[in-house]
Every structure is written in C-alpha cells, then in structure tokens.
Amino acid sequence: MSEKDCMSEKDYEVIVIGGGSGGYAAGNFLQDAGVKVALIDSADELGGLCILRGCMPSKSIIESAKRYEAIKEAAEFGIHVSEASIDIEKVMQRKKVLIDDFKGYRQKQLTDGRFELFRGKAAFTDSHTVSIQMNDGSEKSISAKAFVIATGSSVFVPEIDGLKDAGYLTSRDVLESNSIPKSITVLGGGAIALELAYFYAACDTEVTVIQRSEQILSNMDRDIADEAQAALEEVGIKFFCGTDISKVSASDGKKVVEFSHDGKTVSVSSDEILCALGRSPNTANLGCDAAGLDLNRGKLVVDLTMQTNQTHIYAAGDVCSPLDVVHLAIAQGEAAAQNILNQLKDNTDVKPETVDYSLSLYGIFTEPQIAAVGLSEAEAKDQGIDYATASYPFNDHGKSMVHGSKHGFVKLMVDKKSNKIIGGSVIGPEAVELIHEIVVAMSFGATAKQLLHIPHYHPTLSEIWTYPAEDLAEHLAEI
Numbered sequence: 001m002s003e004k005d006c007m008s009e010k011d012y013e014v015i016v017i018g019g020g021s022g023g024y025a026a027g028n029f030l031q032d033a034g035v036k037v038a039l040i041d042s043a044d045e046l047g048g049l050c051i052l053r054g055c056m057p058s059k060s061i062i063e064s065a066k067r068y069e070a071i072k073e074a075a076e077f078g079i080h081v082s083e084a085s086i087d088i089e090k091v092m093q094r095k096k097v098l099i100d101d102f103k104g105y106r107q108k109q110l111t112d113g114r115f116e117l118f119r120g121k122a123a124f125t126d127s128h129t130v131s132i133q134m135n136d137g138s139e140k141s142i143s144a145k146a147f148v149i150a151t152g153s154s155v156f157v158p159e160i161d162g163l164k165d166a167g168y169l170t171s172r173d174v175l176e177s178n179s180i181p182k183s184i185t186v187l188g189g190g191a192i193a194l195e196l197a198y199f200y201a202a203c204d205t206e207v208t209v210i211q212r213s214e215q216i217l218s219n220m221d222r223d224i225a226d227e228a229q230a231a232l233e234e235v236g237i238k239f240f241c242g243t244d245i246s247k248v249s250a251s252d253g254k255k256v257v258e259f260s261h262d263g264k265t266v267s268v269s270s271d272e273i274l275c276a277l278g279r280s281p282n283t284a285n286l287g288c289d290a291a292g293l294d295l296n297r298g299k300l301v302v303d304l305t306m307q308t309n310q311t312h313i314y315a316a317g318d319v320c321s322p323l324d325v326v327h328l329a330i331a332q333g334e335a336a337a338q339n340i341l342n343q344l345k346d347n348t349d350v351k352p353e354t355v356d357y358s359l360s361l362y363g364i365f366t367e368p369q370i371a372a373v374g375l376s377e378a379e380a381k382d383q384g385i386d387y388a389t390a391s392y393p394f395n396d397h398g399k400s401m402v403h404g405s406k407h408g409f410v411k412l413m414v415d416k417k418s419n420k421i422i423g424g425s426v427i428g429p430e431a432v433e434l435i436h437e438i439v440v441a442m443s444f445g446a447t448a449k450q451l452l453h454i455p456h457y458h459p460t461l462s463e464i465w466t467y468p469a470e471d472l473a474e475h476l477a478e479i
Contacts, residue, residue: 012038013344015130015144017122017286019110020048021326022317023150025333026340027115033341037115038142040122040132046110047103049152049318050326056102057175060095062195062365065202069235069367076404086203089178118142124287127310131287146312146340149300150333151286153279153318161247166255168248168273171196180205183270185257189216189241191364193276194232198366201235208268210259214242217364220425221376223391223411227427231368231407240266248273281319304354306336314340323360331355359439368394368408369431373439374423377413386416390448390471392464394428399459405429412438412448412468419447419476430461437462448472 016027019041031037045052064086071084110117120134129143155170157163169177169184171192182205186197189211201207209216215225216239229239243266245259254269281299294301294309300320307314314336317329338353364370380387391411394400400408408428415422424438441451448469456463 010128010143010145012036012116012142012144014038014146014148014340015040015122015142016115016148016150017130018048018150018152018282018317018319019043019046019117020150020152020317020329021050022152022329022333023148024048024106024110025330026148026150026314026316026337028109029334029337030341031114033337035341035344038118038144039110039115040118040120040130041110042119042121042133042135044135045103046107048106051099051102051106053172053175055326057095057099058171058192058195058199059365060098061091061175062199064091064094065199066367069202073404086180088180088203092176092178095175121285123285124291124293127291127313146343147314148333148336148340149286149308149313149315149319150317150329151282151319153281153324155275156278156280157275158277160245162250163248163273163275166248166250166273168255168275170275174199174274181271182206184208184272184274185210185255185268185270186274186276187245187257188276188278189213189218189239190276190278191217191362192278193274194228194364194366196274196276197237198232198235201232201237202367206270207237208270209237209239210243210245210257210268211239211241212243212245216241217370219376220362220370220372221378221411223409224370224372224425224427227407227409228364228366228368228370231427232366234407235367240268279318279324283319304357305339305352306332306355307339312340312343322357323362325362327361328355328357359442361435361439363432363435365432368405368428370425370427371431371435372423372425373435374421374442375413376423376425380413380422385422387413387422388416388472388475389413390468390475392467392471394464397461397464397467399461400429400464402459403429403461410434410464410468412451412465412472414448414472414476416476419449420445421448421451424465428461434462434465437465448476 013036016023016039027037027039068086074081120132122130122132125131132140180203186193186209197207217225240261243259243261247258249256255273256269258267300315302315302320316332316336318324335353335355342350361373391409394405394408410426413423421442452469452473
C-alpha cells in the first residue's frame with residue numbers, strides 16, 4: 001500500500017495533543033480552515049496552564065499584594081492609613097472569580113463541537129497513531145495525517161537530599177493556599193521565583209531566596225539583575241546567589257535548607273520552602289521513541305516552522321519553545337497549523353510560515369516590574385555584534401519621581417552598523433507595559449534617532465525612552 005493510500009485511511013486529518021494556548025491556537029486555526037481535527041487533553045480542568053495555574057492567577061494575587069504594599073507606603077504621599085491588613089482568603093476568592101470567568105470562556109471554546117475532544121493521556125504507538133488512556137479508564141486508539149504536540153510543561157523538582165521528606169510548596173500550591181507563612185525560603189531566582197517571593201514579602205512574610213547562579217535572572221544582563229535584587233532587598237527579601245544546596249531537613253517545626261555560599265556552609269530556617277526551579281517539558285510519557293521524535297534535554301527539537309524531525313509532526317509551546325511564554329506559544333501554534341494546512345493541500349510552492357524570535361519578549365511582575373525585548377548585551381557579544389548602549393534612571397525622570405520610583409532604569413541597545421535598535425530592557429514602574437514601545441519600534445526596524453523623533457506626551461512614564469535614544473543618536477552621529 002502506498003503512503004498516499006495509507007494517509008487516506010486515517011481517522012483525522014490532524015490530531016492536536018494539548019488544549020492550552022498553543023494547542024488551542026493550532027486546533028482553532030485548522031478547524032476554521034475546514035480541517036477535521038481531534039484534540040486530546042488529559043487535564044482534570046480544561047483551560048491550560050496560563051489560565052488555570054500560571055499567568056492569570058499569579059498576576060491576580062500579585063496585584064493584591066501590590067495594592068497592600070502601596071497602602072503601607074501611603075504616608076509618603078500625605079495619606080494616613082491605620083491598621084491595614086491583607087485577607088488572604090478574600091485575595092484567593094477574588095482570584096477564583098477572575099479565573100472561573102477566564103477558564104469558562106476557554107472551556108466553552110474547547111467543548112462547543114468545533115473539533116472532537118478526547119479527555120485523556122495520549123502516547124504515540126507509531127508516528128501516525130496515538131493510544132489514549134481516557135480519564136474514565138477506557139482506552140482508544142486514533143490516527144491522523146499530521147499532529148501538533150502542545151503538551152506544555154510541569155513544575156521541575158530536583159533531587160535534593162531531604163527535600164521531599166521535609167515537604168515543599170510549588171507555584172500551584174501557592175495559588176491555591178488560603179494561608180500565608182510567617183517565613184519562607186524560595187529555591188530559584190527566575191521569574192516565577194521572584195514574582196512569588198515578592199508576593200510573600202509584600203504580604204509581610206520573611207523571605208529568603210537561594211539561587212544557584214551568581215546572579216538572579218541568569219538569562220538577563222547583570223545590570224538588570226543587580227537592580228532587581230537591590231529593589232527587592234528593600235522590600236525585605238534576603239538573597240544568596242552562587243550557591244550549591246546540599247540538603248534539606250526538618251527541625252523543631254521548621255524546614256532547614258543547607259547550602260554552600262562564599263566558601264562557607266550556610267543554613268536557612270523557615271516555615272515553608274517554595275520550589276521554583278523552573279519547569280520540565282511534558283514529553284516523558286508521550287511515546288516519543290515510538291514516533292521517532294528527537295529530544296534535546298526533554299524538549300522536542302523543532303525548526304523555525306515548528307516542524308519536528310518527523311515532517312508531519314509539529315509542536316508548539318513549552319514542550320519545544322526556547323522561551324516559555326504564552327504569546328510565543330500562540331504564534332508557534334498558528335505557524336504549525338498554517339504549515340500543516342499547506343501540507344494537507346499539497347501546497348509545496350508556498351513559503352513555510354516561520355516564528356520570528358528576534359522580538360522575543362519577557363516580563364516579570366515584581367515591583368518594580370522587569371521587561372526586555374530582543375537581544376541582551378551578552379547575546380549581542382556572543383553573536384559578534386558591534387553595539388552601543390545607553391540607559392537612563394527612573395529616579396531622575398519627572399513622572400517617575402511623581403510616581404515615587406526609587407529604583408530602575410531603561411536601556412536601549414543599537415547595532416552600530418545599521419543604527420537599528422536590537423534590544424531594550426527596563427526595570428521600573430509599569431515596565432511590562434513600557435517595553436511594548438520598543439517592541440513596536442524594533443518591529444518597524446527603527447533607529448534610535450527615529451524613536452527620539454516620535455512625539456511623547458509630557459509628563460509620562462513612556463517619555464523616559466527618549467533619553468537613551470537621544471544619547472545613542474548623538475553618539476552614533478559622531479562615529
């Protein structure tokens with residue numbers, strides 16, 4: 001039997017494994033194009049990580065913590081507030097109302113019949129067939145001409161001596177807890193670790209952060225990391241960077257983390273431990289070997305078209321992405337869907353859809369916020385780019401001073417050869433909003449001089465970008 005005849009006997013044209021942001025984006029795109037799609041999702045609740053246990057619930061509780069922190073700082077603005085307190089149960093109730101609304105909308109989209117939905121865990125038995133262990137205990141086997149894998153990721157918990165016995169929290173536990181510990185030790189110094197460390201510190205918890213790397217935010221430039229640490233230390237967070245955790249134990253009702261730091265053995269005792277050391281792609285039980293799929297450190301290996309080494313299998317989201325963020329998962333899912341559609345229609349002359357990572361965008365919702373787009377200085381150096389940078393602090397900028405900003409700065413980076421902006425970063429008030437001005441500028445290939453000449457209303461936070469833009473425009477004009 002020929003490959004063409006074999007393909008015609010498949011149950012579906014496309015099977016999408018995973019109903020989160022990337023999977024839904026792919027499935028919805030394909031069904032809108034008239035493709036017969038099956039979607040498989042094993043979660044107890046439909047909706048995906050971002051809605052249920054990630055972006056939206058975490059930002060909800062962080063917003064409450066920020067409001068509480070602002071009230072505690074009200075005296076600086078001539079406002080007297082007495083006996084302010086935070087009610088964690090009401091914080092979580094508000095979060096639940098918001099998330100119920102978000103997930104209800106997505107669940108309706110997943111169950112309205114636009115594609116056939118299977119509730120269960122999928123594993124490849126060959127490159128065109130998956131076996132589904134249904135949530136009700138039954139089993140099914142279905143096949144397709146093409147696949148999109150969007151199984152997401154799970155909390156990574158390392159093998160640390162004594163950690164499991166002592167007990168620990170994950171981000172999911174934090175988002176579902178109606179209590180706030182008096183003290184907590186956070187393992188990790190990435191975005192999730194810092195956001196939740198800030199949440200607890202703003203809620204009057206004694207917080208210690210233990211980071212293996214020499215700096216927090218190891219994927220960002222050192223100046224950003226150092227400024228973030230300084231700002232968070234003012235909230236009361238204590239940091240240990242450049243560490244190696246040796247063991248965890250329980251003693252007198254406390255949890256003790258022992259680690260090396262600056263050549264010495266140090267121990268930190270607290271009521272709780274938060275394990276926030278990243279996430280692992282969900283590929284372990286997917287049957288990748290049976291499908292002949294290549295992995296790199298657990299992630300599916302894909303090219304810029306989101307195609308794996310199996311030409312009919314694509315992927316999107318945390319299971320394959322270089323950066324685990326929702327907007328990229330959606331872009332990846334839609335690119336995968338478009339390329340599969342071209343395959344199904346035998347449009348071999350059509351240029352494949354690719355995902356552009358040059359505008360990779362990153363945001364962290366601490367206070368102050370942190371955001372970046374494009375290349376970091378370290379990445380520019382690695383690529384051999386001759387670049388120039390300029391920065392400007394928030395504590396010397398009019399609207400920021402009115403706002404009460406004490407920490408932070410904006411930084412622009414340009415390629416000296418083209419004068420185009422190739423990166424921007426910001427730590428300060430509303431940083432995750434402010435970074436989008438640089439995203440737009442970079443998307444149009446703007447130079448620092450062009451950014452400088454764009455009108456900015458005064459006084460606004462966004463006009464701070466004009467200061468590094470002016471420095472770079474003048475500097476590059478002299479070269």
